[in-house]
Amino acid sequence: MTDPTINSRDDLIRYLDAALALEHATIPVYLTAYYSIHSTTNSDAAHIIRVTAVEEMLHLTLVANVMNAVGGSPDLTRPGFVPSYPAYLPDGEDDFTVDLRPFSPEAVETFCKIERPRKAPDPQARLMAVRPEESLLVGSPTASGIRFYSIGEFYEEIMEGLQRLAAEDPKLFSGDESRQVGPEQFYSGGGMIIEVHDLASACRALQLISEQGEGLDTGVYDAEGELAHYYRFRQLQFGRYYQKGDKADAPSGPELDIDWDEVWKVKVSPKLADYPPGSELAAAAAAFNTDYGAFLTLLTRAFNGEPDRLQDAVWWMFRLRDSVNRLIRNPLPGSDGLHAGPTFEVTGTGGALS
Template structure:
């Protein structure tokens, strides 16, 4: 059994920084699949993926609010924040890696692995040995060589650490309230932004993340009546929607219309090194990486005293469609007929940095 891994404000901040990276790391994965779908096709699948991506933005915001509440400074542009795909992600288990894939059965299988709900059989098995040398996004940032049984257990560790430190330090929640992002700046059908000022609101914010499908199994529907992410993606595997009262392995709602062929077949986890030097495709890929860096910089500014920029950042995320299209609709030389795709090897323009 491992002793508590959060014993100071600094260790708590390191966990919340890791949570930011964890929540973000799914966004390139979901956006790649979303934009690979041919226009006007697969509307059911496109809607499911898009809504989930927007809710990952909600999760980023909730983690940032907790981090700000304890006096941290959220950064989405720090070195290494965006993983190099393929990567071990995101529940700390090393039985699968995550690629940037077009919409496909393989991509949906990965989505389900990312969001799978798992609770450790008992409290002292929350942490397990990694058994691997590669960095894992849900590994403990303070207990070297250990990862978490699931994303839910990762958040449970943070919640327990918050409770322990708050009992010891009445000034734990010392952050500037003006840096809190409120619901007026972000709306998602899957839940409202929770402003964090104390232990109770911090626990509500982190529990909402886990409940929405990232580790703790609250059932097919969460407490707000929304489908957890895992079960949203399971609908794509079953080809049928859930309806109230359904068990997890037996959705009984209307059928989904899915055509796996109506997709741009892009290179999986493309890299800048795959693009011919000096080519238009290389320039388009580099431009996309700068645009994505701008998006992350806008998010960072919104979490550091400019909350109104969150609206701009969310709009910017879907403005990336043009960059996706410039790449995904063009063949990539030397890739056996596959098309190009963004690489998410980001650069951040100086003018958008704090």
């Protein structure tokens, strides 16, 4: 029997910090694919990816609420918060890396792996040894050399830890309520935000993340009648939508209209070092990273007592969108016709808010 890895409030906060990084780490992956799609084409695929990316933003905010409820301070500016792509996610079998890729069958394959529902064969198998060469997006933050069977199992561990700690410590949920992000600040964004004040609301928030994502064993549709992310992406592989009553391997809804060629062929996981030194394009890529760092600083402030700042985050995101579009439409010199893309190389300092 594996020992619990969450035995104190500090352990819990370290787990939630890892969850924050995990939720965020999927967003650049989805956005790169989303913005690589030629505008006015592939609307089915673009919609599926966009909706998922927006739900990841909800998840990020839900984790921040849970963290604030137990007295933590979400920090999206710490060094290493944004992974260096390609990066590993936890998975039970052969390792796979998560790349920043243009919309392609390979990208969808990665999306499915990220969101794959994976119930460990038995509770003891939830935690797995890390191979030494692996760099993980989510290993256990408290027990070194341990990683999770799946993202679903990672959240199971957090919920069990929460329940144990809440039973031991009646003051676990003593965070300042004014730090909670509520529906007046977060709206039209992938579902209803949940303010967290106690164990029940914390579990509801984490359950929502699990169900919307890969889920545990909830099936094709979740409790709200929504398709889990994994099955949404499977639709792109099948070329067909699910409808109620479908089995996982046989969607029977309308066909999706997918054209893999109507895509800017972005270089996979580009780095600033791939850009011609001193070029206008390199400056644009660097400026995006600076802006992205500043945006993470803004979110950090919003999650640390200034929730009204999320209103500014909206136009920051649109500004980032325009920068990504500009980059992706530019050929990257010296890359055999591949295109430029955002590198998401953000230093831990976060940059100054302008």
